Amino acid sequence: MNAPATEILTADSADLDRAAGLLRAGRLVAFPTETVYGLGADARNGKAVACIYEVKGRPAFNPLIVHVANAQEAALHVEWTAQAETLAQAFWPGPLTMVLRLRAGCGISPLVTAGLDTLAVRVPAHPAARALLHAFDGPLAAPSANPSGRISPTTAAHVLAGLDGRIAAVIDDGPCSVGVESTIIDLAGPAPVLLRPGGLAVEALEEALGCRLEGRDEQGPVTAPGQLRSHYAPGVALRLEAAGPTPDELFLGLGAMECDLNLSPTGDLVEAAANLFDFLHRLDARGQPVAVAPIPDHGLGRAINDRLRRAAAPRD
Ligand code: TXA
Numbered sequence: 001m002n003a004p005a006t007e008i009l010t011a012d013s014a015d016l017d018r019a020a021g022l023l024r025a026g027r028l029v030a031f032p033t034e035t036v037y038g039l040g041a042d043a044r045n046g047k048a049v050a051c052i053y054e055v056k057g058r059p060a061f062n063p064l065i066v067h068v069a070n071a072q073e074a075a076l077h078v079e080w081t082a083q084a085e086t087l088a089q090a091f092w093p094g095p096l097t098m099v100l101r102l103r104a105g106c107g108i109s110p111l112v113t114a115g116l117d118t119l120a121v122r123v124p125a126h127p128a129a130r131a132l133l134h135a136f137d138g139p140l141a142a143p144s145a146n147p148s149g150r151i152s153p154t155t156a157a158h159v160l161a162g163l164d165g166r167i168a169a170v171i172d173d174g175p176c177s178v179g180v181e182s183t184i185i186d187l188a189g190p191a192p193v194l195l196r197p198g199g200l201a202v203e204a205l206e207e208a209l210g211c212r213l214e215g216r217d218e219q220g221p222v223t224a225p226g227q228l229r230s231h232y233a234p235g236v237a238l239r240l241e242a243a244g245p246t247p248d249e250l251f252l253g254l255g256a257m258e259c260d261l262n263l264s265p266t267g268d269l270v271e272a273a274a275n276l277f278d279f280l281h282r283l284d285a286r287g288q289p290v291a292v293a294p295i296p297d298h299g300l301g302r303a304i305n306d307r308l309r310r311a312a313a314p315r316d
């Protein structure tokens with residue numbers, strides 16, 4: 001028997017009500033955020049959350065980000081702190097996820113945190129995500145809407161390429177503007193720790209907090225399994241920091257240069273981030289090894305390099 005088709009919805013209010021109804025019924029709905037498309041489920045419904053892990057084929061120890069409408073709603077689920085307030089005022093709604101202590105009895109399914117006593121929360125900026133959270137009126141657990149270990153989706157077509165027939169619906173509202181996942185900061189410990197560079201520049205976070213952020217020790221325990229080395233893996237081999245391609249390679253460029261696809265001909269790292277996953281998908285589809293031009297390691301370039309290193313890491 002064929003799998004039931006995934007409904008393709010728009011961001012108009014009737015369709016968002018339909019999506020909210022599906023979510024209330026424990027179904028999975030993919031929706032756009034400014035970073036990447038998320039695979040949403042009611043964060044209070046353990047079965048719905050289990051479906052996320054199942055559909056993604058995600059390792060069970062990999063906790064999920066909970067999306068909420070505003071900081072007040074976040075504070076219902078986590079123990080709010082002065083630093084959280086500072087960052088929320090500066091960067092929410094937007095591509096920042098904060099890990100804070102889970103509030104006991106807040107109703108979030110323990111499957112969301114995969115057993116941790118902390119919870120990752122974020123207020124997305126995308127109008128369709130905000131309208132969906134308003135219509136749903138509750139917390140949505142949402143990892144990126146791709147099978148685990150594959151490239152994150154930045155269009156509804158990417159979502160369907162990985163998950164068609166396996167989720168109830170996808171809200172198609174065009175490509176994501178940021179194109180890499182949110183920056184994750186852990187505020188649950190004695191000092192803030194950067195868990196994942198992402199769509200919000202680390203320098204901006206450091207300025208708001210008035211301190212330097214240390215990334216996690218590469219040898220340390222995996223607290224953000226997005227940090228697993230081969231997490232973002234296309235099917236083809238990637239060679240980084242390449243001056244140019246060998247005869248059998250495709251070349252992913254940046255700045256003025258001859259190449260097969262250019263992340264940004266002007267070297268704009270924001271444009272490069274927005275193109276990154278789409279271009280990796282396109283190169284992956286051509287089935288040839290890929291050489292990647294050097295990417296400056298500042299601002300969003302740090303997130304791009306982080307993603308590229310994971311994509312290039314040897315597969316387990
Ligand atoms: O931009 C984004 O953040 C996208 C959109 C959909 O919002 N979401 C996303 O989710 O990238 P996901 O599940 O692909 O990545 C979530 C990351 C994982 O690396 C996970 O381990 C980490 O967040 N995480 C979640 N809860 C955590 C916690 N309590 N402590 C540490 N890391 C956590």
Ligand code: MG
Nearest residue numbers: 143144152226
């Ligand atoms: Mg992901």
